[in-house]
Amino acid sequence: NIRFEINRRPTEAHHVLQSVPATPRVARQLAEVERIHNLRLNANKNNNRKHNLNNN
Numbered sequence: 001n002i003r004f005e006i007n008r009r010p011t012e013a014h015h016v017l018q019s020v021p022a023t024p025r026v027a028r029q030l031a032e033v034e035r036i037h038n039l040r041l042n043a044n045k046n047n048n049r050k051h052n053l054n055n056n
Helices: 012-019 024-055
Strands: none
Touching: none
16 A cells, blocks of 8 residues: 655745746647646537437
8 A cells, every 4th residue: 555645834945936927838738738638628519429320
């Protein structure tokens, strides 16, 4: 069994990091991840529609 320990109280440094805006590189990566995620969601919707049409 693998146990994950959750830090219930984030350290102060963590809070500071969250308030700092992402670097341009990270911002680009986040935008790319979101774009791919949306593409996958749309692909899944289309697959579900085809599946439902074939089964009804």
